[in-house]
Amino acid sequence: MPAPRKYPDEQCERAIRLLMGLVEQPNGPSINGTCLRVGEQIGANGDTLRTWVKQAWVDASKQPGATQDKARIAALERGGRELRRGNAILQTAV
Structure with a gap:
């Protein structure tokens, strides 16, 4: 049986959209700093957000x-x- 999820799917999707929008801008901020700042705002760990964004890039075929x-x-x-x-x-x- 898998472990229960700490964050609801809606929060994950919203955070991913926000982070990808910020990071993918021309001359946008780095993913590390952005994840830490957004993580503090939404109450999630920055490393968790970074993992979500990297997986979203893989799923979208933007990164192998x-x-x-x-x-x-x-x-x-x-x-x-x-x-x-x-x-x-x-x-x-x-």
């Missing part, structure tokens, strides 16, 4: 990460299973 790798690996494994199944059918036909 585990989410993209997992999808690619799953597709490759699915293709490998199909090939093994095809080979097994061909071997039994011979």
Whole structure:
């Protein structure tokens, strides 16, 4: 059973939108300082906010990460299973 979430999903999404809007501006502030300031304002840890933003970047394909790798690996494994199944059918036909 997973641990209960400390922050509601609405708060996470709102904080991510706010942080990404600030950091992605031309000549915008750094992610570290922004996360600390926003974290103090909304009552969340700055490191937690930084983790949320980095994961949001990975999910949005703006930064390479585990989410993209997992999808690619799953597709490759699915293709490998199909090939093994095809080979097994061909071997039994011979």
